[in-house]
Amino acid sequence: MPLLHDRYPELRDTLPHLSLGAAPTPLRRLPAFPGAETEIWIKDEGVFGDGGWGGNKVRKLEWLLPDVVRRGRRTILTVGGLGTNWGLAAALYAGEHGLATVLALVDQPVDEHVRAQLDRLRNSGATVYFTHTVARTALSVPGLLVRHRTGWTPPYLLPAGGSSPVGVLGYVEVGLELAAQVEAGIMPEPTHIVTAVGSGGTAAGLALGLALAGLRTCVVGVVVNDKLRLDQRGLLRAARRAEGLLRARGARLPDPVLSADRLLLVRDQLGPGYGHSTESGRAARTLALEYADLELEPVYTAKAMAAVLDLDRRRVFGGGPIVYLHTDGPR
Ligand SMILES: Cc1ncc(COP(=O)(O)O)c(C=O)c1O
Incomplete structure (x- = not known):
């Protein structure tokens, strides 16, 4: 408990x-x-x-995933950098519990660490949009909320880092x-x-x-x-x-x-x-x-x-x- x-x-x-x-x-x-x-x-x-x-992201998901289910949502929409640990954890744990994840990602310097993260993200089952800047990411959110509805139910929107x-x-x-x-x-x-x-x-x-x-x-x-x-x-x-x-x-x-x-x-x-x-x-x-x-x-x-x-x-x-x-x- x-x-x-x-x-x-x-x-x-x-x-x-x-x-x-x-x-x-x-x-x-x-x-x-x-x-x-x-x-x-x-x-x-x-x-x-x-x-x-x-x-640390998994600790947040222990409370977030049940809240997504409680609200009858099927998809999580969230944002992060290209190497987002948060987006990866959300995609993996949400997927295990039958929920989809959509990520809008902001640019960050690409090094070996970020490239490895991007590979993991590609295999995580998440739908990924490369929105490049914070401003473009914010502008893309209303459209993504509509595009990724399940029936009339919109995704559960989460800020960066959950x-x-x-x-x-x-x-x-x-x-x-x-x-x-x-x-x-x-x-x-x-x-x-x-x-x-x-x-x-x-x-x-x-x-x-x-x-x-x-x-x-x-x-x-x-x-x-x-x-x-x-x-x-x-x-x-x-x-x-x-x-x-x-x-x-x-x-x-x-x-x-x-x-x-x-x-x-x-x-x-x-x-x-x-x-x-x-x-x-x-x-x-x-x-x-x-x-x-x-x-x-x-x-x-x-x-x-x-x-x-x-x-x-x-x-x-x-x-x-x-x-x-x-x-x-x-x-
Ligand atoms: C490895 C790692 N440490 C620390 C943090 C910071 O946690 P928070 O977003 O809650 O400030 C993050 C994510 O942002 C992270 O991925």
Whole structure:
């Protein structure tokens, strides 16, 4: 049973959940990196997901897919970059549950990683449109909603990264899960948890979940996407919309839940833009592989780890311990 249902039994009938992976995901201490002062732990979301692709998107789909079915939709329409992990996970898991996926994709730099993703996308069963720019993608959506109707029923439209209020619940759940692991004595309460921010749902959900569980841990979101407007206000709004959804479905939550100082964003790892690798990201990849046998990809996780190392150097963590959230999960 998800912790959200365990903690708020009033949600069991109003907020359906579909289990797509084994929880809790592992939480373990990383070997010390040379020169790093803070104790760094990893919560490995990369291993979450039963169906051919893992990572943070699967957590969102656990709440999104039942909502699609509840609303009587047969098709998901969503958007992303050419190398979209979100679009791939949506296509694979929706397909397994008899739902179709339509993707409109924005350009990003094409490297080996993106080419491999495009191959996976081609084999995923999704219908793919290459809409190139954010503006053209937005313009194409009304037409795609009509073209991909099932009878008179339109597709279920989802924003980039699946970060709708329902999708955000996936990381509210992970916030509660981390708090339960802390309570079980696996690690002391972390001062910070660091995660990449592509659409913001992961960071927003985590902040809400940790606050609901009564932890003081601060979420540090590492912005890696300049195609969307991602700022602290917007992410707090996303968290509060998820909180509003929980209340609307009957959850009796404390008031107020989330304070603004629990969610910080850093923007200095973005480099030239979304999908571009950076020098500090490459250095973080090398270090993670050499000292922790941990593989990072250039778009999200390398930049998140680069931020961990930079914030450690600048003593922002104040002693830690901290958690690095590993969000990537190729199979
Ligand atoms: C591997 C990976 N990490 C992190 C993220 C960021 O998550 P979010 O879109 O919820 O900000 C994404 C997707 O955007 C991703 O694919």
